Structures are given as C-alpha cells and as structure tokens.
Amino acid sequence: MNHSKKILFIITLSIPLCAKIVEYNFDINYKKVSFAGKPVTAMAIDNCIPGPTIEAHEGDTLRVTFHNKMNVETSIHWHGILLPNDQDGVPYITTPPIKKHKFFTYEFKVKQAGTYWYHSHTGLQEQLGIYGALVFHPRKGEKIKTDNDQVLLFSDWTNEKPSRVLAHLKMDGDYYALKKGTVLSWDKVIKNGLPAIKNKLSGAITRMGLMDISDIGYDAFLTNGKQTEYLKVQPDETVRLRLINAAASTYFNIEFAGGPMTIVAADGLDIIPQKVKRLRMAVAETYDVIIKISEKKSYELRATAEDGTDYSSTFIGIGKKVFAPNIPRPNLFLMRHDKHKNHTKKNHTQKHDTIKHMTDYAKLRSVTKTSLPENQTTKKIEIQLTGTMDGYRWSFDNKIFLEQSNIEINKEENVHFILNNKTMMHHPIHLHGHFFQVLNGQGDYAPLKHTVDIPAMDTVEIAFDANENHHWLFHCHNLYHMLAGMMRTISYKHSTPLTEKKIKLFSHDPWYYFSDMTTLSQMILGEIRLLNTRNSFELEYDYNYKHEYDIELRYFRNFTKFFDAYIGAEFERDACIKKCVCCSKTTKRILKKPEKIFVLGIRYMLPLLIQSDLRVSSKGRGRLALRSKLHLTARNFFEWSWNTDNEYRFALSFEAHKHLLFMVAYDSDFKWGAGLRVRF
Numbered sequence: 001m002n003h004s005k006k007i008l009f010i011i012t013l014s015i016p017l018c019a020k021i022v023e024y025n026f027d028i029n030y031k032k033v034s035f036a037g038k039p040v041t042a043m044a045i046d047n048c049i050p051g052p053t054i055e056a057h058e059g060d061t062l063r064v065t066f067h068n069k070m071n072v073e074t075s076i077h078w079h080g081i082l083l084p085n086d087q088d089g090v091p092y093i094t095t096p097p098i099k100k101h102k103f104f105t106y107e108f109k110v111k112q113a114g115t116y117w118y119h120s121h122t123g124l125q126e127q128l129g130i131y132g133a134l135v136f137h138p139r140k141g142e143k144i145k146t147d148n149d150q151v152l153l154f155s156d157w158t159n160e161k162p163s164r165v166l167a168h169l170k171m172d173g174d175y176y177a178l179k180k181g182t183v184l185s186w187d188k189v190i191k192n193g194l195p196a197i198k199n200k201l202s203g204a205i206t207r208m209g210l211m212d213i214s215d216i217g218y219d220a221f222l223t224n225g226k227q228t229e230y231l232k233v234q235p236d237e238t239v240r241l242r243l244i245n246a247a248a249s250t251y252f253n254i255e256f257a258g259g260p261m262t263i264v265a266a267d268g269l270d271i272i273p274q275k276v277k278r279l280r281m282a283v284a285e286t287y288d289v290i291i292k293i294s295e296k297k298s299y300e301l302r303a304t305a306e307d308g309t310d311y312s313s314t315f316i317g318i319g320k321k322v323f324a325p326n327i328p329r330p331n332l333f334l335m336r337h338d339k340h341k342n343h344t345k346k347n348h349t350q351k352h353d354t355i356k357h358m359t360d361y362a363k364l365r366s367v368t369k370t371s372l373p374e375n376q377t378t379k380k381i382e383i384q385l386t387g388t389m390d391g392y393r394w395s396f397d398n399k400i401f402l403e404q405s406n407i408e409i410n411k412e413e414n415v416h417f418i419l420n421n422k423t424m425m426h427h428p429i430h431l432h433g434h435f436f437q438v439l440n441g442q443g444d445y446a447p448l449k450h451t452v453d454i455p456a457m458d459t460v461e462i463a464f465d466a467n468e469n470h471h472w473l474f475h476c477h478n479l480y481h482m483l484a485g486m487m488r489t490i491s492y493k494h495s496t497p498l499t500e501k502k503i504k505l506f507s508h509d510p511w512y513y514f515s516d517m518t519t520l521s522q523m524i525l526g527e528i529r530l531l532n533t534r535n536s537f538e539l540e541y542d543y544n545y546k547h548e549y550d551i552e553l554r555y556f557r558n559f560t561k562f563f564d565a566y567i568g569a570e571f572e573r574d575a576c577i578k579k580c581v582c583c584s585k586t587t588k589r590i591l592k593k594p595e596k597i598f599v600l601g602i603r604y605m606l607p608l609l610i611q612s613d614l615r616v617s618s619k620g621r622g623r624l625a626l627r628s629k630l631h632l633t634a635r636n637f638f639e640w641s642w643n644t645d646n647e648y649r650f651a652l653s654f655e656a657h658k659h660l661l662f663m664v665a666y667d668s669d670f671k672w673g674a675g676l677r678v679r680f
C-alpha cells in the first residue's frame, strides 16, 4: 500500500445515527522546508506542515494509522479530546511511542463536536512541524449556519534546531532578547520615564525582574504553514473560521480588517456569541469565530505574535487588499507585576500595550450548563506555577516533573485547582482527557476548556469532574517550559502507579555544557559549566601572563530560585614584591608557591539582583563576594565584582554577537586591559 498518500475509507455501517468508521493513513517523515529563507529539515505528516486536517462526525469511530518513516520515535496526542487513556498518545505514560520505521493505529469513538488539534508529544517535535487540525462535526449539523468553513492554524517557526534553542535558554534565559529587541536596558528605562524607573527598581528589589512575554526569537510565524495565506470568499458570505494556536510557545493577537469577529466556540465547545475586535489566543487554545465579508475586497486577518516581533496574514475575500491595523508592541517597561497595575503615559496610545488587553475569560459563557455533579465531594488543590529564566527552570510547586511526577486525585470527586502563577510570564496550562470549568464568575455556565492561560503573578481557578481512570498529563503547553519540567500527571488513586522507568523514558533532565573565555591585554579569564536542573560543575580561571593564576572548581546544588550551595577547591599562585635586602630601594617580584584550598559556600541572590557568594576555606578563612551586571543599552553592559579580600574587577562590554563581545576591564590585581570574550 502506498502510504505517502492519504487514504480515506468511510465505511457506512448499518447502525443508528449513521455512525461510521473513519479511517486515515499517514506517513510521518522528514521534510526540507524554507519557511524563513533558510532550508532546514523539519518533520511533516504526509509531507505537509501542518499535517492534513482530520475530520469526523460526532458518534463516528476514528481510526488513524501513523507510519513513522523517521529514524527517531514519535507519538500523536489528540489535544482536547475525550478518549480512552491508552489512545491519548503521551509516549510511555499512556501509549507506546511509535518506534522508528514502525506504525501505530489510534482508535477512539468521537464523543464531541468542535475544533481541536493533534500533535507529537515527543520531545520538541511539535516545534518541528508534527501538528494538524481536528474538526469534529456535530451529528445534526452546525447550529450556526455559515457559507464557508475554514481552518486557520497558527504556528511559530525557528531556523535553529529546537534543541539548540533550549540549550541557549539554559545558558542564558535572555538569550533571544537581543534578537527580539526586548533587552530591558537602562537607556530605554530612562526613556520611558519615572514609572518605568520605579518599575525596574522594584523588579530589582523584589528580584522578580520585569514582565516577560516570550522566551524565543522566532524567524517566522505561519498560518496554515505560510506567512501569507489566501481564502477565496465571495462578498456577502459568512465564514466560520476555526482558529487553532498550534505554536510551540507563542500567544497571538488576532485582528480582522473586515470588522469585528464573533466568537462562537472556545476550545471546541459552544459559547454565547461574543463580538470582539481583537482576540488573544494562548498557546494550544482553539476558537471558532464567524466573520462576514461585506464587500468585494480581500480583508486581512492578522495573527501577531504577542511580543510584537512579527505576524502572519490571511487575506479573506476577493479583490483589493484591506489591511488589519498594526498592533503596537507591548511595552514591557510599563507592565507592573503587582496585581497587573499598569502605568500608562498620559495622553499616550500605549493603553494597548498593557496586560488589560489580554484575553478576558470573564465574558466566556457556555451555552449549556456546565455545573459539576452536586453529589460529589470537592477536593481543593493549590498549585504554584514556579520558575525562573535564570537556568531556565520551570516547575510546579518548585519541583520539576522528575522530582514530583504526580498529583493524586480520587475518582468521583470534583477537583478544584487554584493555580497561582508566581512567575513573570504567562503559562498556558493544559489538562489531558478532561474538560475543566474556568471559574470566571459565570456560575453554572462557566466555560469548559482544556487549556487556560494563567497570567503572570495572577491566579486562575478551574474545576473538573474526576470521572476517568489512570494517569493524565497536566502541563504548561509552552513546549520549552514543559520540557524544562513544568508538568505532572493527574493520577487517579488505585491506578497502577507509573514506573520510574516509564517516567524517565518520557521525561529527561539532560546535561548542558557552556563555556566562555575572555582574552584581555592584561589577563585571560573564563569559565566552563556543565549543568542540569539542580546540579552544576563550574570551573573558573584567570591568568595574568606572569605565571599568577587562580583556578576554582566547584560543584553546585540548586535549592531554590535564589539559593545554591557548593563545595570545591581553589588552586592559586600569587607573586609578592620584596625590597632588596642590601639597599632597600630596588624591589623584586617573587612568585609564591602554588596554594591549594578546599571551599564550602552558598550563593544567594540579594535584592537589586546582586549575586552574593559566602564561603569558608579549609584554612578557616571566610570570604564574601558580590557581583552584578547592568544592561546600559541593548548591546552594552557593565559588570562588577568585589570581595572581602578587597579584590575587585569591573568591565564594560559591547555585545557584537551572542557569541562575541568586546571588553574593557580593570582588575585590582592585574589593572587595566582590553580584549574580547568568546562564548561557546
């Protein structure tokens, strides 16, 4: 059988309601693409990115076979779908992975109508192109009739290997700030006036920094796999647009040039129609909107990445193009982290930039009652969304998946999650195999969703009927946050526990290697680091060309986002200046014997983002060291360090490239010099 072509069998069975078995066969293979000017190897379903749209009717049985033609394993997860646990497609946790050169058939009864999607749940494959739309039609036809019905699937694209992206973020959480133009440097803070200065200082004092919207500098944003998509629609026609945010980590602002959009469904389920001018979509959400093409024109529907870096367009209609308005870039300097108080300049149009424009779930109201069973007890569970850009650690309750893999619940109880976001970023939180109520004040008509945005430093409450069995994944749908550890399983009591082996086959904590070397006219210095989430080995060295050196090798254990402890050894060789014994006028430089000491210490981030390092050596001597870094402009920064032995150093750097910096530095021992720093 030729599997490279989609083969669709529809077998009509003589059972009530004309339920069918709907069968698809697909290949998953590598594909060369050039979405952003550069040919790169992606992963595609039937040679398509996105993969083909899978359609079925409520009541049908869907049977989809994926043939893995790649030399790595893969998987398919059915996002937002109520199905048997072993068809959910989380490799090792619920379903076997699709091994290389093997196939797997997923089969389940379609219990629901609406717009959903499917994607790989293996590593970073979703970023590489393994995703597609799922459209399940109501058995009795759509309640709201339209002339057209179209899928618009949004995604983000990077020319870099996603594993490199993650490695860069582990090295430096702000790695992509320069590319995105979002370095929160002091020159821009000052330009934004007093509120921005206060905001920056309060972020430094609380050690939370400023708000952040995105981690990654993408090379393109796509709609249906293109930067510009076209839908031919005749004037006066209405269109149901099935919007799917299949991006790995990008929220989109959707704006339509042809007037307001009417949202009729959220995450697949019908809601009371809501007219909106702009719709913000969190990662992994879906919305159905209805638009009308009023004239013989081609109206732009623009999906702008929330960080404002770029957008993709869809022109809908026929005739002259009508463009959607530019959405101004969010002003991170004026976004406050304390309860979303926003500073906006008087008489300034930056109102659009603020958090208040993010999607407001409060208006979403289900068309049917969604109340949970009244005869069940309610279990309240508070979960903190935790993490930091420093070391790119993301977790729930400060524990990554490998440290705390599950949240136990009982069958036949109502589970109420209080999700407290303690970070400066929003997180799209997704629960597999269940719909949950978003407790948004709509009471019995609270909307049911499978993915919910939790804004930075905010709380969202959700509740669901625990009517399943086994283990279901619960995680941040920012792919990079999920892989970093922001994930749990929701495990029903009395299910067979997941083995350690399965957990480790699904989730890893890889080691990353980084180094930098600074060659100056007066000295050479640098460091080499080997690290995973909680452990790091660090080698620091400096050498002054006169045979004086200092080498420190330390092992660090991370405990909280601000606190590490370490143990290590220091090898040092100094020189001293001695006066001539006979005349006492001339001096002589004498190299001392190399010294070796053992050290034990802690590293703690102080307010104002000053890194402190307190240690005691095997000679019984204590030492406190402080250091910090200030971004003066996007490319210039000032670093300083000082310790209680009265050694100090300061440097001014110019970042020509993420891997090459020019530097002028002064060292209390080795004095002035200039040179460059290379980062690997």
Ligand SMILES: [Cu+2]
Pocket (backbone or CB within 6 Å): 394, 426, 427, 428, 476, 477, 478, 481, 482, 486
């Ligand atoms: Cu997240």
